[in-house]
Amino acid sequence: MPTIDDYLTKVTPSQKAEFERIRAIVRQLVPDAEEVISYGMPAFKYNKQYVIWFGAFKNHMSIFPTPHPIEEMKGKLDKFAVAKGTLQFTEQDPIPESTLKEIITTRLKSISKPQPK
Numbered sequence: 001m002p003t004i005d006d007y008l009t010k011v012t013p014s015q016k017a018e019f020e021r022i023r024a025i026v027r028q029l030v031p032d033a034e035e036v037i038s039y040g041m042p043a044f045k046y047n048k049q050y051v052i053w054f055g056a057f058k059n060h061m062s063i064f065p066t067p068h069p070i071e072e073m074k075g076k077l078d079k080f081a082v083a084k085g086t087l088q089f090t091e092q093d094p095i096p097e098s099t100l101k102e103i104i105t106t107r108l109k110s111i112s113k114p115q116p117k
Contacts, residue, residue: 004042011056060088069106
């Protein structure tokens with residue numbers, strides 16, 4: 001079964017450094033998160049739900065924190081390309097640590113809410 005470390009061997013050194021930074025922030029905020037590969041991308045699961053995915057592409061990198069955090073923070077993400085559940089960024093213009101922490105915290109709040117049956 002592939003791991004996040006396996007995935008990181010296939011990206012550029014600068015992408016790897018950025019993803020390791022993101023990984024460290026996720027680990028800091030969600031130390032009990034499980035590292036998995038889902039849809040061919042690194043992801044973190046907590047309480048059986050996905051917190052965030054990340055992936056490298058030809059001209060950008062992306063995080064996928066689900067639609068809720070993107071909607072909640074829409075005004076704060078104007079400098080990035082966003083779509084439903086996706087935020088794109090580049091090596092030259094990475095996601096600031098404070099913004100990334102807020103995205104993850106927002107996602108964690110939605111995970112901790114009781115799920116409808």
